[in-house]
Amino acid sequence: MSNAIVQIDQLSYSFHNQKALDDISMQIPAGSIYGFLGPNGAGKTTTLRLLLGLLKDQKGLISIFGSNLMTNRTGLLKRIGSLIEQPSLYQHLTGAENLEVFRLTYQVTRKRVDEVLKIVGLTDARHKKVRAYSLGMKQRLAIALSLLHDPELLILDEPTNGLDPGGIIEMRELIITLNRQYGKTILVSSHLLHEIEKTATQVGIIHKGRMLFEGTLTDLQQIKASRSVIEMEINDVTAAMELLANQFSVKTVEGKIIVDFVSSQHTAKLNALLVQHGIEVYQICVTRHNLEDLFVHITSE
Numbered sequence: 106m107s108n109a110i111v112q113i114d115q116l117s118y119s120f121h122n123q124k125a126l127d128d129i130s131m132q133i134p135a136g137s138i139y140g141f142l143g144p145n146g147a148g149k150t151t152t153l154r155l156l157l158g159l160l161k162d163q164k165g166l167i168s169i170f171g172s173n174l175m176t177n178r179t180g181l182l183k184r185i186g187s188l189i190e191q192p193s194l195y196q197h198l199t200g201a202e203n204l205e206v207f208r209l210t211y212q213v214t215r216k217r218v219d220e221v222l223k224i225v226g227l228t229d230a231r232h233k234k235v236r237a238y239s240l241g242m243k244q245r246l247a248i249a250l251s252l253l254h255d256p257e258l259l260i261l262d263e264p265t266n267g268l269d270p271g272g273i274i275e276m277r278e279l280i281i282t283l284n285r286q287y288g289k290t291i292l293v294s295s296h297l298l299h300e301i302e303k304t305a306t307q308v309g310i311i312h313k314g315r316m317l318f319e320g321t322l323t324d325l326q327q328i329k330a331s332r333s334v335i336e337m338e339i340n341d342v343t344a345a346m347e348l349l350a351n352q353f354s355v356k357t358v359e360g361k362i363i364v365d366f367v368s369s370q371h372t373a374k375l376n377a378l379l380v381q382h383g384i385e386v387y388q389i390c391v392t393r394h395n396l397e398d399l400f401v402h403i404t405s406e
């Protein structure tokens with residue numbers, strides 16, 4: 106993809122001989138919200154830490170804004186904002202004072218502090234001590250910090266984790282606003298499919314250190330909609346259709362009976378019914394797409 110802001114090629118990483126990432130490739134298009142989805146322990150945080158140069162000795166290539174991360178880390182980090190692991194906030198200071206500390210580090214104007222407070226919706230709470238903030242407010246303040254230097258790319262590791270439903274909605278809206286209104290390309294990780302479906306334009310799914318899917322949200326929704334089916338080879342298709350048509354969603358393709366897969370027990374019942382009615386069943390085959398089992402994990406909360 107020519108307009109990729111982040112390009113990862115064949116990236117592998119091990120913690121003490123334990124493989125955490127196995128040959129992953131990713132492309133994040135400019136202007137997208139890239140939802141990086143996977144169950145706990147899949148390798149999301151490891152990938153994000155590698156993107157920020159926080160881990161070393163990986164195999165493979167990471168290129169950001171067309172430049173190799175290995176050779177140009179400092180220059181690239183100036184164009185990236187991140188919220189990864191616990192945000193480091195001073196609890197005894199107010200929101201505005203926290204921003205002031207970082208403003209001096211980043212050498213940006215006071216006006217920029219007001220701007221980022223407005224973007225994250227904390228203008229009214231700016232003089233409150235951070236210890237009195239809700240978790241959602243702390244997360245939004247951490248994002249304000251990461252926005253001070255006006256980065257083009259934002260990397261957010263599970264920003265909705267631990268938030269109450271109201272906090273989750275606010276975070277979701279903030280991510281969308283940062284993308285649509287402020288033009289940020291955003292890489293956001295989550296272990297929840299429905300969360301990613303509400304914000305992302307592009308999706309990557311990682312499982313056990315391997316990328317299983319990368320594409321648009323529409324591509325993903327098409328895969329989700331494709332059902333697993335049972336294919337049956339039998340001796341008498343006409344008799345089987347008559348028997349099954351009232352009870353099952355059934356069709357014939359190339360002389361085989363095709364029924365929507367429900368469960369193994371359901372498949373056994375179907376087989377028994379055909380046999381009881383004197384129909385010979387030569388072969389039963391269940392075709393499942395490889396993401397289906399994974400969807401169960403990432404939709405279970």
Ligand SMILES: Nc1ncnc2c1ncn2[C@@H]1O[C@H](COP(=O)(O)OP(=O)(O)OP(=O)(O)O)[C@@H](O)[C@H]1O
Binds near residue numbers: 296
């Ligand atoms: N510092 C570490 N030392 C050893 N193993 C690690 C370390 N950090 C992560 N791992 C292992 O690497 C694998 C990937 O972990 P990672 O934290 O990247 O997953 P994740 O998708 O971010 O999941 P989670 O949401 O649970 O953080 C896991 O098996 C994890 O146990």
